[in-house]
Amino acid sequence: MQPIYLDNAASTRVTDDVIALMTEVMRTAWGNPSAAHPQGAAARAQIETARLRLLAALGDVGGKLGDVIWTSGCTEADALAVLGAARLKTGAIVLSSIEHPAVAAACARLGGEGRRVVEVAPGPDGVLDPEAVAEVAADAGVVSIVMVQNEVGIVQPVAAIAAAVKARSPGCHFHVDAAQAFGKVPLDVSTLGADSVAIAGHKLHGPKGTGALWLRTGASLEPLWVGGGQQKGLRGGTQDAPGAAGLGLAAERAVAALPLARTRWLELAGRVRQVLEANKLAVKQLVPDQRRAPHILALGVPGVPASALRTVLSSRGVYVSTGSACAERDTKPSPVLAALALPAEYGMVRLSFGLETTAEEVEAAAQILADVIAELATTAARTPA
Numbered sequence: 001m002q003p004i005y006l007d008n009a010a011s012t013r014v015t016d017d018v019i020a021l022m023t024e025v026m027r028t029a030w031g032n033p034s035a036a037h038p039q040g041a042a043a044r045a046q047i048e049t050a051r052l053r054l055l056a057a058l059g060d061v062g063g064k065l066g067d068v069i070w071t072s073g074c075t076e077a078d079a080l081a082v083l084g085a086a087r088l089k090t091g092a093i094v095l096s097s098i099e100h101p102a103v104a105a106a107c108a109r110l111g112g113e114g115r116r117v118v119e120v121a122p123g124p125d126g127v128l129d130p131e132a133v134a135e136v137a138a139d140a141g142v143v144s145i146v147m148v149q150n151e152v153g154i155v156q157p158v159a160a161i162a163a164a165v166k167a168r169s170p171g172c173h174f175h176v177d178a179a180q181a182f183g184k185v186p187l188d189v190s191t192l193g194a195d196s197v198a199i200a201g202h203k204l205h206g207p208k209g210t211g212a213l214w215l216r217t218g219a220s221l222e223p224l225w226v227g228g229g230q231q232k233g234l235r236g237g238t239q240d241a242p243g244a245a246g247l248g249l250a251a252e253r254a255v256a257a258l259p260l261a262r263t264r265w266l267e268l269a270g271r272v273r274q275v276l277e278a279n280k281l282a283v284k285q286l287v288p289d290q291r292r293a294p295h296i297l298a299l300g301v302p303g304v305p306a307s308a309l310r311t312v313l314s315s316r317g318v319y320v321s322t323g324s325a326c327a328e329r330d331t332k333p334s335p336v337l338a339a340l341a342l343p344a345e346y347g348m349v350r351l352s353f354g355l356e357t358t359a360e361e362v363e364a365a366a367q368i369l370a371d372v373i374a375e376l377a378t379t380a381a382r383t384p385a
Helices: 016-028 040-057 075-087 101-112 130-136 158-168 241-277 306-315 335-339 359-382
Strands: 065-072 090-095 117-120 140-146 172-175 196-200 213-217 296-302 321-324 345-353
Touching: 016 040, 016 241, 016 306, 040 065, 040 241, 065 075, 065 241, 075 101, 075 140, 075 172, 075 196, 075 213, 090 101, 090 130, 101 117, 101 140, 101 172, 101 359, 117 130, 130 140, 130 158, 140 158, 158 172, 241 296, 241 359, 296 359, 306 345, 306 359
Parallel strands: 090 117, 090 140, 140 172, 172 196
Antiparallel strands: 065 213, 196 213, 296 345, 321 345
16 A cells, blocks of 8 residues: 555645746756846746746735745744844744744744743634733734644634734734645735745645745845845845745645635545544544634544554554644643643644545545554553553
């Protein structure tokens, strides 16, 4: 049996059309985009086509509201937004307690430099209260909120949070980490209320090592490094035309496919639940469908360690991610699982779907998952405490 890949929230396969476009750009537009000769112009033209594609996918057709800065991924885009804005803003740095490490580590660095950093915890449903964020952001210089939490897929009310924060602190820079949101839930920068939005190519069936930061016109950042002045001085270095082309096409395709993909992903998740229920397993869906991104299904499994679940599933050709609310030997405790009050004796398994995930794969994986949970639960019951 071919391995079944259900870890698309971690990374996705680059699709054949994206590979073909990137290969063509490498062959035909290999010049330095900053060069004045025709080879440079060819590379610039590819980047411009990609820029317009990405802006349209983000809801900013033609770049009337802002522009994109090409980066090496969402981690760099987050760092550029958070550190870059903080260098120019006074006031506190506000983030949620369930941010991705890309944001949390950047904020921790600012805290180490003497800046006041404030974390806001979500409610027991894992959702942030806009007014609670706004209350602590009254003197904020930077506020950063994840749109879809990466471990369990909770969708945060980012537009409402941005509106509440801007009402209290209109001069702050409001940043959104949209790595798990873009192409998975509706995202329109014209209504989001953010000053910057970070995305990653490899979450969209695009190439790894590519990402972008959408920056609203009028928002200012200090660059992370200086160089030859590329990208309006915000990111020096020779631009990657093939990478930009691949990301632009992947973003366009992901957003166009979303309406049908959402329905299909919800159906796939429903089939997983049906198989587990048919096997009479007490597995808990951690986030209701109405509050989660449709491509992520996080399940709590009683009495089964996450590490054992991951290892056995992998040995049987099912690739997923797992986690725990308490620290295991090789992991750190999860703030979001703690916020959801996942009991310490529960392991968590995250199944995440991509545009290429098939119903047949999910059907087979669900039965393997049911078998593994039953076996591990039986083993744990026989093991003396």
